[in-house]
Amino acid sequence: MELDIRKWKHVFKLDPDRTLSDEALEKVCQSGTDAIMVGGSSGVTFDNTVDLLSRIRRFAVNCVLEISVAEAIVPGFDLYLIPVVLNTSDGQWITGFHQQAIREYGAMIDWDTVIPEGYIIMNEQSTVAAVTGADSSLDDKDLAAYARMADKLFRFPVVYIEYSGRFGNIDLVKKASQVLEEARLFYGGGIDGPDKARLAAECADTIVVGNIIYDDLEAALATVEAVKS
Template sequence: MIDTIKNWKHIFKLDPDKKISDDHLEKICFSGTDAIIVGGSTGITYDNTYDLFSRIQQYPIPSILEISNQDAIVIGFDLYMIPIVLNASDPDWIIGNHQKAIKKYGDIIPWEDILTEAYVSLNPDATVTKVTNASTDLDEEDVLAYARCAEQLLHMPIFYAEYSGVFGNIEMLKKVKRVLNKTQFFYGGGINTVQKAQKAAEAADTIIVGNVIYQDIELAIETVKIKEESSK
């Protein structure tokens, strides 16, 4: 399963703390997206994570849990993504929370199903930025350096640039992609039109579409069209 992420172009991200109807969830799961990530920054509990997971499991689509709360870890996902927030000022989000979770669960963690994300939060107003106390006063060279750290120093499989609700600097993101050779480049943030999805897909290996799901489900489904364009 881990090797297959290299072929993923589009992923929907669902927040356990937000409501989604059965009808809309079915549309998401049959949309043609490559996978579904379950994750969020606040309000994540075992109960709401398990509830969403059990509903997704009805459909033949890869499911990934992005872990932000060790008390909300649900067994049964196809993959588990562990964000390491490289620009966090709070060290708990770089290695502190991770060490505590491994101390508690290290003997039973399915390491073969674990992927680490080198995560950089770039929107100063985003909840994730506030929760992790991330430093977003970064220039282009700072972000490129984080990308190189992720690949060359830390040998991480994923570098995730997160703008969380606003559309990112596409020209900078294209430069990020050029400095990554082995690490998969994920981008998320402000993808609420097909045009933005296409621009993001040109700048990153994999785009993550989230907020628009809860604003306009049909528009969210339209963003999957970038897979067709990339295959031409």
């Protein structure tokens, strides 16, 4: 298993608050994806996170936790992705919750497993936009500026453009990708099959496939070969 995120092209994202059969989970974990990301915008708890992790650990696949609430931090993941929402005026999602978690758990954190993400939320109708108060009305210059800020000012290793349930404006994403020099660009949102997977992969280094797993498993599985073949 390749744990270097700089080499990942495809990631499946599973929500601890949603139901997936053992058979479906096995297909996802053995699909050839580079990693399974665990996370969600609501309903994520310690119990449902640890349950999902224990099921995934039956398979030889990288498993990372994208932390949305400190109460759901579970030991045993390969990496921990920490979103820093760039396009919100609510400081809780930039440094507030992070400071509180580090105050509580800082002495126990293995910092070699922690990866901060410069997170840009682009779907104003999504749950994550409502929860974080993100301003998603960004034009190409706004988005590129956030991407460059994450890359050059804050030196985040990952810039994550999240359309959360809706397929994004690929031209905007492409312009953001063009200003990045060091950070890896993750794209997530609305990838419902191989065609959109290929489109997203043309401008993003890593695509994240989520909701379609629960709606059309075979279409989800087809996205792996689409970007890795």
